[in-house]
């Protein structure tokens with residue numbers, strides 16, 4: 001009795017430790033949903049659930065740029081925002097981006113181009129950790145044009161992105 005209780009406690013401790021580690025690290029790569037697209041989408045609620053693997057199957061873009069929030073250049077890569085919206089039948093509809101820290105912003109439709117922005121899944125080929133504004137970050141090629149250096153674009157550069165809400169609320 002005593003020893004089985006102890007092993008139960010030990011098991012609970014191991015589970016708690018594992019859960020703690022997975023929250024802090026790159027464990028999101030293990031297959032869970034990292035982006036939810038909700039609202040006015042086609043194909044039902046499941047069609048709006050994206051894990052990293054599914055994001056990797058969508059049309060990708062990558063570019064090297066500095067950002068006003070990070071040091072030095074990095075090559076950001078990930079699916080285009082447009083390809084995600086197309087995937088769920090949400091192109092041309094209003095879309096609001098939500099961050100884990102409760103920040104949210106309505107995206108101006110005119111800023112969503114064919115290849116830009118991307119939902120960056122990686123910087124220099126490595127998954128973005130929370131410390132690097134991951135696991136997902138809406139990134140524009142800031143250095144490539146003056147049109148990507150303004151407050152609207154900066155506002156839309158949502159890091160810790162986890163949800164896109166499609167359609168009017």
Ligand SMILES: Nc1nc2c(c(=O)[nH]1)N[C@H]1C(S)=C(S)[C@@H](COP(=O)(O)O)O[C@H]1N2
Nearest residue numbers: 099100101103151154155156157158159160
């Ligand atoms: N997750 C998240 N992304 C965010 C924000 C935020 O608070 N949280 N702020 C936005 C705004 S309003 C701007 S202008 C830019 C710049 O934020 P900064 O004030 O930290 O430079 O990041 C954008 N992305």
Ligand SMILES: [Mo]
Nearest residue numbers: 151152154155
């Ligand atoms: Mo801002």
